[in-house]
Amino acid sequence: MENSSRCVRCDNCLHELCMYKVPLFSHLDRAELEEMACKMIPKYYEKGEIILHAGTTPNGITVISMGSAKAVTYTADGREQILYLFSQNDYFGDRFLFSDEKSTFTVEALQNTSTCTLLKADFQELVAKYPNIAIQVIGSLSSRVAHLESALQNMGSRSAEVRISSLILEYIDMYGSPTKEGTLITLPLSREGIANYLGIARETLSRKLSQLEGVGILKSEGNKSILIKNIEALKSLSHG
Amino acid sequence: MENSSRCVRCDNCLHELCMYKVPLFSHLDRAELEEMACKMIPKYYEKGEIILHAGTTPNGITVISMGSAKAVTYTADGREQILYLFSQNDYFGDRFLFSDEKSTFTVEALQNTSTCTLLKADFQELVAKYPNIAIQVIGSLSSRVAHLESALQNMGSRSAEVRISSLILEYIDMYGSPTKEGTLITLPLSREGIANYLGIARETLSRKLSQLEGVGILKSEGNKSILIKNIEALKSLSHG
């Protein structure tokens, strides 16, 4: 307690420690969390600002404490390919904690966004002190691998319709809330963003969504949300 | 030494310890390696046999000590999507070491293949004893993440030509050997396999390769190798 009062707390976290909600740190006890919190470096980015530049070496592990961000690379034919979408309490940089590799992706704020960064050296110290954290890191990387494998599997479908259906189903779980008329998804990305994530043209996405709307499966509600009216139909589409 | 003579050595490894060449274990000293070698379970698979079934929980970390294998999932539209290609000294299962998740992919032997498996429990014991191994696992997962990110980036190119060029360039580094007339690649996969890795139709791959042969960039040498005659041209193709 005394210890923590000596710290400059992360301003973004109000009266809570933001790390508390980060799975990576969830097995630490209060004291350990506070010890770490002291070392977190807070930062603020406007929408559109770059949080991490491709080609540079990340200086630690960065938690999105507020807002959201996308990790993008550019495909050989010059298009933007979104690799990850980071929402509140997601983090990146774990892959660089024990290596000096340069990042191949750029991270850009999708909204006004606050981050907390724990420097590599501090993290390594922490790992030395609490070896269990290494196991947590392994778990974290494992689920990142799982996510990428499934994204890759999805990209393997030649048909745009299948890819779109799968992504919507994923979004239902992550960003959906039930209403009387169906499940309302608050989209984390613009149409263009979704298209760039799926590796298809924005126009193709538009067309397919209109088509799905035409047969009553869903309904676009402005640019930022979609109402899903028939999940079962989506599921059968996503299966080929 | 006495210790090791009490072990049943892995038959596949002849007089060498196969783990010696596995990066994951390369930081262990001889004694540690031998200790671990005692616990490795060797197994042999004919070409086409399944080493790991999707939907089952891997029992440990499996090293390909001889031969090769592919890790595949099936896309929503029923096609085979190759996620990984494992050659000698590659391994899989690291992602399941500290979780009970089921594998989403199936691993199938591409040739007659020998493996050595270290059971989860034994691995965990090893990690407890030599905590540095956890760091090695982190490194191993990190490079797996890097590989997947780049594969995803590649799948984002809408054009088949670009994807093919990128893959060939990758193969040059991994399976190529210089000759007088150019770089000879001994292909690790059949045409169909390459197409399934790239997420395109086998016929499309054929056509593009013929086309590249037509302009003198490469030359198919039977079904199992390709001679690359103009790497620079390939590079510029792969950049869009």
Add this chain to the structure above:
DNA sequence: CGGACCATTGATAATTGTCAAAATTCGTGG
């Protein structure tokens, strides 16, 4: 040498990308 397997080629259809224009949506400032 033969037969199974794999790869190539051709013709066609279906899908998707591209470019341009019109329509919507969104946020801002009055």
Add this chain to the structure above:
DNA sequence: CCACGAATTTTGACAATTATCAATGGTCCG
């Protein structure tokens, strides 16, 4: 709260690419 302008999205028409199906040709291994 409304209106306006910028940004985003949708739609249309067309071109380009790729998938599909079927037939042919080649390769590999016993």
